[in-house]
Amino acid sequence: MKLLLVVCAIVGLSLGADVKILGQGSPSSDCSTVCTGTFGGAWNQFKNKKGDVPGTYIDVDISHCGYTSTPVITVSLGGTTPNWTFEGASAVYRATSNGFRVYIREYMNKDVTASLKKAQNNKFTVNYIAVGSICKK
Numbered sequence: 001m002k003l004l005l006v007v008c009a010i011v012g013l014s015l016g017a018d019v020k021i022l023g024q025g026s027p028s029s030d031c032s033t034v035c036t037g038t039f040g041g042a043w044n045q046f047k048n049k050k051g052d053v054p055g056t057y058i059d060v061d062i063s064h065c066g067y068t069s070t071p072v073i074t075v076s077l078g079g080t081t082p083n084w085t086f087e088g089a090s091a092v093y094r095a096t097s098n099g100f101r102v103y104i105r106e107y108m109n110k111d112v113t114a115s116l117k118k119a120q121n122n123k124f125t126v127n128y129i130a131v132g133s134i135c136k137k
Contacts, residue, residue, distance in 0.1 A: 076126075078127050089126075
């Protein structure tokens with residue numbers, strides 16, 4: 001349902017329509033906003049408790065959107081090339097009103113440090129669409 005809401009918002013915005021966000025438990029349309037952007041910051045290696053390096057992550061800052069609660073967030077991976085070989089880019093972790101984290105790793109590549117190098121060298125970015133409330137309860 002949340003994905004359908006975000007897709008409808010995207011289509012509505014691309015057509016220049018007024019978008020009203022309604023749904024069970026959603027704030028009034030006067031308090032809702034859509035915030036989109038592209039974030040290219042520092043990619044980092046993720047280390048688990050064993051000290052292994054199983055992947056690469058980036059923390060995305062959306063504090064400028066002004067959300068008062070955690071929004072619904074949809075993401076994709078951008079960059080020069082070859083981001084199609086990576087997995088995990090559509091999953092959002094640690095989402096708050098101010099930001100979220102995305103983990104990626106290259107599919108079938110055992111050398112996870114290569115994922116970090118490719119993310120940095122190919123200027124990988126996270127494209128996001130967030131839908132949420134900007135009014136205090």
